Amino acid sequence: MSKLAIHGGTRTVEKGNIQKWPPIDDSDKDLVLQSLYGENHAFGPNCKAFQDEFAAWNGNRFAVFTNSGTAALHMGLFAAGVGAGDHVLVTSYSWSSSATCILHHNAIPIFVDLDFDTINMDVDKIEAAITPRTKAMVVVHLHGLAVNMDKIMAVARKHNLKVIEDACQAHGALFMGKKVGTTGDCAAFSFNQNKCLCTGEGGMFVTDNEAMWQDAKKLWSFGETSTPHEDRDYHAYALGWMYRGHDMTAAFGRAQLAKMDRYFDIQRENGAVLNERLKDIPGLILPTEPEGHTHTWYNYTCRLDMAALGWSGNPVAMRNAVMKALQAEGAPVGVWQSFILPAMTVFRAKNAYGGGCPWSCRGAGDGVEYNPENYPVAQRHCDTHFGMTVPLRAPNRTDVAEKVADAFVKVFGSMDEVRKLAETMSS
Numbered sequence: 001m002s003k004l005a006i007h008g009g010t011r012t013v014e015k016g017n018i019q020k021w022p023p024i025d026d027s028d029k030d031l032v033l034q035s036l037y038g039e040n041h042a043f044g045p046n047c048k049a050f051q052d053e054f055a056a057w058n059g060n061r062f063a064v065f066t067n068s069g070t071a072a073l074h075m076g077l078f079a080a081g082v083g084a085g086d087h088v089l090v091t092s093y094s095w096s097s098s099a100t101c102i103l104h105h106n107a108i109p110i111f112v113d114l115d116f117d118t119i120n121m122d123v124d125k126i127e128a129a130i131t132p133r134t135k136a137m138v139v140v141h142l143h144g145l146a147v148n149m150d151k152i153m154a155v156a157r158k159h160n161l162k163v164i165e166d167a168c169q170a171h172g173a174l175f176m177g178k179k180v181g182t183t184g185d186c187a188a189f190s191f192n193q194n195k196c197l198c199t200g201e202g203g204m205f206v207t208d209n210e211a212m213w214q215d216a217k218k219l220w221s222f223g224e225t226s227t228p229h230e231d232r233d234y235h236a237y238a239l240g241w242m243y244r245g246h247d248m249t250a251a252f253g254r255a256q257l258a259k260m261d262r263y264f265d266i267q268r269e270n271g272a273v274l275n276e277r278l279k280d281i282p283g284l285i286l287p288t289e290p291e292g293h294t295h296t297w298y299n300y301t302c303r304l305d306m307a308a309l310g311w312s313g314n315p316v317a318m319r320n321a322v323m324k325a326l327q328a329e330g331a332p333v334g335v336w337q338s339f340i341l342p343a344m345t346v347f348r349a350k351n352a353y354g355g356g357c358p359w360s361c362r363g364a365g366d367g368v369e370y371n372p373e374n375y376p377v378a379q380r381h382c383d384t385h386f387g388m389t390v391p392l393r394a395p396n397r398t399d400v401a402e403k404v405a406d407a408f409v410k411v412f413g414s415m416d417e418v419r420k421l422a423e424t425m426s427s
């Protein structure tokens with residue numbers, strides 16, 4: 001095995017081999033420039049067109065273009081009728097706003113531990129987390145893999161819960177051939193820089209339910225009941241925020257959306273190369289694609305089996321040593337989240353709205369505690385994972401995926417050296 005780059009050997013993936021995301025071509029330039037020279041830079045014609053095109057692409061009746069995925073999630077909570085003091089179930093490992101969106105509406109997140117294989121909420125642990133106050137679930141399809149929606153909907157129907165899908169990382173992911181965002185009551189997508197549909201920042205709320213669509217729009221635009229396309233009376237009928245996206249972003253989104261299906265084919269091809277090349281590496285746990293699911297490989301997330309690597313020390317030190325060695329080889333791996341959600345201060349300190357709200361509100365939070373030790377699977381995942389996004393994305397093709405795979409093979413073939421590095425990093 002050749003010398004590791006971290007010890008002065010030649011790096012496997014050369015600088016410039018991996019191209020940036022997203023690819024930009026004339027269709028992006030044309031639409032964005034047309035918007036720039038257009039007459040409405042606020043909620044202009046591209047916003048309306050983007051909503052219609054995204055709804056058609058995903059298979060929803062209604063879509064509302066927002067300035068973030070977090071805004072779309074907050075709209076979902078309101079549209080689902082969640083209010084002060086209600087309990088809402090959510091996974092214990094995700095982006096913070098999968099759970100803080102619940103606090104935004106003065107409701108209380110109740111965390112459910114992870115299923116290690118899928119890195120999604122453990123659907124078999126949901127029922128045990130339901131309380132008399134539970135109104136809804138935020139179902140996060142993490143890293144491009146859909147949650148088993150059959151199981152989710154069965155629990156939701158049985159307990160009369162609304163389902164808000166957090167599809168911020170999962171555009172185009174399928175469960176039983178159905179796209180995410182089409183099974184629950186409503187869904188949120190993000191168009192932030194790293195997402196499979198990138199507009200820089202932005203998001204989309206989608207639903208098939210007309211009443212929920214109307215409610216979501218109220219919260220989206222100042223509590224008004226008419227959208228910026230209609231005659232406005234500028235009256236706040238409800239508590240509203242300003243969550244609208246703008247025209248140039250929508251123009252960029254339209255251009256990217258037209259290319260999404262092609263991008264997915266490329267991601268799937270690149271994911272297949274990594275799955276094949278890395279599948280027999282001892283100690284490396286690859287992401288799974290259970291039967292009935294189509295993964296987008298949005299974030300190709302691996303975990304380390306510490307026992308198989310002969311490591312009984314701090315798992316974080318070993319994980320960091322492996323990452324350091326891979327990064328030196330030019331494989332851009334990283335830790336996505338270093339804290340599970342119940343370990344984050346906003347929950348542990350219950351410091352949301354101040355004065356103890358919403359937990360202190362009429363006893364709504366009695367008995368709700370956020371102890372990270374109650375989520376051992378999420379913690380194990382968190383401590384042993386690393387992932388990567390851009391090498392799998394267009395315009396990078398299988399030659400890039402092969403080089404990245406070479407980097408993994410090289411590093412895992414020199415485990416003695418990586419173990420020594422982990423020892424230094426833990427001392």
Ligand SMILES: Cc1ncc(COP(=O)(O)O)c(C=O)c1O
Binds near residue numbers: 071097098189190202
């Ligand atoms: C799972 C998940 N939910 C919600 C969000 C929030 O999306 P945004 O950054 O567009 O507000 C993100 C963004 O990173 C995410 O990954």
